[in-house]
Amino acid sequence: MFSDFVKRGCARFAVVALLASTTWVPLQAQQAASQEPPPPTIRVNTRLVLVDVVVTDKQGKPVTGLKPADFTVQEKGKAQKIAFFTTPEEAQKQNSPPELGPGIYSNKPEFRSPGGPVTVLLIDAVNTPFRDQAYARLQMLKYVRQQMKPGQRMGVFALTNSLRVLQDFTTDPQILLAALEKYKPQEQQFTASVPGALSPAASSGLGPGASAMLELVQGEITSFQGIEIGYQLDRRVDVTLIALRSMARMLEGIPGRKNVVWLTAAFPFELIPEERNVSEAELMESLPSVKQKSVGATAAGSIAATGRQSHSEEIRQVAAQLASSQVAIYPVDVRGLMSGMEEAATAQAVDSSGRAIARMSDVQASQETMREIASETGGKAYVNQNEISVGVGLAMADDSASYTLGYYPEDKKWDGKYRSIKVKVDRDGTEVRHRHGYFAIDPSQLKDKQPEQQVAEALRDMVPDTQVTFSAQVKKTDQGKVGVSFLVDPRTVSAADSSAGKKLTLAVYAAVFSPDGKMLDNVSQKVDQVFKEDVYQQILQRGILLHMDLNPQPGKNQLRLAVQDLSTGMVGTINAAMP
Numbered sequence: 001m002f003s004d005f006v007k008r009g010c011a012r013f014a015v016v017a018l019l020a021s022t023t024w025v026p027l028q029a030q031q032a033a034s035q036e037p038p039p040p041t042i043r044v045n046t047r048l049v050l051v052d053v054v055v056t057d058k059q060g061k062p063v064t065g066l067k068p069a070d071f072t073v074q075e076k077g078k079a080q081k082i083a084f085f086t087t088p089e090e091a092q093k094q095n096s097p098p099e100l101g102p103g104i105y106s107n108k109p110e111f112r113s114p115g116g117p118v119t120v121l122l123i124d125a126v127n128t129p130f131r132d133q134a135y136a137r138l139q140m141l142k143y144v145r146q147q148m149k150p151g152q153r154m155g156v157f158a159l160t161n162s163l164r165v166l167q168d169f170t171t172d173p174q175i176l177l178a179a180l181e182k183y184k185p186q187e188q189q190f191t192a193s194v195p196g197a198l199s200p201a202a203s204s205g206l207g208p209g210a211s212a213m214l215e216l217v218q219g220e221i222t223s224f225q226g227i228e229i230g231y232q233l234d235r236r237v238d239v240t241l242i243a244l245r246s247m248a249r250m251l252e253g254i255p256g257r258k259n260v261v262w263l264t265a266a267f268p269f270e271l272i273p274e275e276r277n278v279s280e281a282e283l284m285e286s287l288p289s290v291k292q293k294s295v296g297a298t299a300a301g302s303i304a305a306t307g308r309q310s311h312s313e314e315i316r317q318v319a320a321q322l323a324s325s326q327v328a329i330y331p332v333d334v335r336g337l338m339s340g341m342e343e344a345a346t347a348q349a350v351d352s353s354g355r356a357i358a359r360m361s362d363v364q365a366s367q368e369t370m371r372e373i374a375s376e377t378g379g380k381a382y383v384n385q386n387e388i389s390v391g392v393g394l395a396m397a398d399d400s401a402s403y404t405l406g407y408y409p410e411d412k413k414w415d416g417k418y419r420s421i422k423v424k425v426d427r428d429g430t431e432v433r434h435r436h437g438y439f440a441i442d443p444s445q446l447k448d449k450q451p452e453q454q455v456a457e458a459l460r461d462m463v464p465d466t467q468v469t470f471s472a473q474v475k476k477t478d479q480g481k482v483g484v485s486f487l488v489d490p491r492t493v494s495a496a497d498s499s500a501g502k503k504l505t506l507a508v509y510a511a512v513f514s515p516d517g518k519m520l521d522n523v524s525q526k527v528d529q530v531f532k533e534d535v536y537q538q539i540l541q542r543g544i545l546l547h548m549d550l551n552p553q554p555g556k557n558q559l560r561l562a563v564q565d566l567s568t569g570m571v572g573t574i575n576a577a578m579p
Helices: 003-008 015-019 022-032 130-146 173-182 208-251 280-286 288-292 303-310 312-324 352-377 388-401 451-459 533-542
Strands: 049-057 071-075 078-080 082-086 104-106 118-124 153-159 163-170 258-264 327-333 402-407 418-425 430-433 437-439 470-476 482-488 495-498 501-513 519-531 544-550 558-565 571-577
Touching (some): 049 071, 049 388, 049 418, 071 402, 104 571, 118 130, 118 208, 130 173, 153 208, 163 173, 163 208, 208 327, 312 327, 327 352, 418 430, 451 501, 451 571, 470 558, 482 501, 482 558, 501 533, 501 544, 519 533
Parallel strands (some): 118 153, 118 258
Antiparallel strands (some): 049 402, 071 078, 082 402, 104 470, 153 163, 418 437, 470 482, 501 519, 558 571
16 A cells, blocks of 8 residues: 555656745744754764763763763774764753644654653563563552652653554653553563473373374474464564664654663564674674673574574664664663572473573573673663662663764775774773664665655654654645645755755655544655755755645544655654644
């Protein structure tokens, strides 16, 4: 169905349409009245690499007052020139957004997060048993009631068979409490059962033929269960990857560091895939903790290793998107204090001692994966502790100690390989934490981007995506239709160099959805045009204006709008009410 989007409305648009402003006077006046604009949204294809650096003293307290000269940034061992710098105090500044008039919507940063960092609390029902979800929910309620500070902007998400938004970003603890109280823990969607072994008692007293047949049947059952486990694991990996892509789309346009507190019992893959194209020396430099990994954590049969091997390219791309979006993941092990033998007593096992040892290995492996995920994104894992709410508080505390550094890499070859990053601070007694590297992926050069599939996935996100930012005006027309006017921020859309100027390639979409999620109507328009340099400069100042009409539909329907950069695949979305 979404393939019809591009086919139904492919139109070159006139320069006069781009620069017209008659229908946008109210919106432009409101934009002019706003305070200082937020820091620019930086795309991967601009080649500016952003690194969030948490700097504390030995007691874990924030170190403030640092300047760019106090930092040294190295990529692959070579010093880089710092071109962008933000202090924790600057990141905490609050800017009140302008008021939007009737029928006007926007996914711009000042409306998604009016100043200050944002934090996502994510309850993972896909990778977490029912009872542990219930405990995590109680701990979240405890944190919001007792520890949440004024001005902290948080959202509550849940990962079930897809990423659900229980509550969009808010500073009101009562709203968060209401969202958490409404959430009911769910049975794990994909539970991998352990194949049972043939009990010696089962074949006692049987003849040789019957015993052999029983063993054959048991072998078939074990084989089937192994296939089932593999399928369930693959589904867990797929759902988790889709959730990470959704979060990257939602968070990328919001400036600054974004903390994702991931409440889980396991993570189904690591963020550095098996085929990482990085030297062992570079890997050890960027991930020193790899040397200490236990046998259980590195075993070929571990969940994380299996997920990593079968989804290496998707993991590589997700890791690049998280880095571009400045997302730091804080895995919190909701199982609390673990010995590794909790489930051995209830598990069906012939050799209880052997099962307990295997279970211990699983616990160590999953916790090591959590530490690796945190280390690679600049977060911190919280494991083997019963007070989960304390782990959430630790993540929130990092906001007051986080500096953002930006540099243009000296290595101009965007070859998709992993590049290690190391940051040092010229201040005695400090501890530094940051993401250890990134994959140098140019999204415009990716093969098989499948733009229609990307838009379809983005339109399922229930809060605005911010990779491409725009405003939209929705109102009835004199002809009885629903008119939608888009004003796209061209700074969030890639522009390719051409001998005749700058080439813009993008598409806008409007789709009407019924309350039960069925698509009732959709229209689209595609832009593929080269503009002279002087015209492009005017476009940068005034935006890209496009208009389309939809047929009205009976009922309380919702309008979902999207703008996609067809060169990179990046998407911005808005949910709007039908007039």
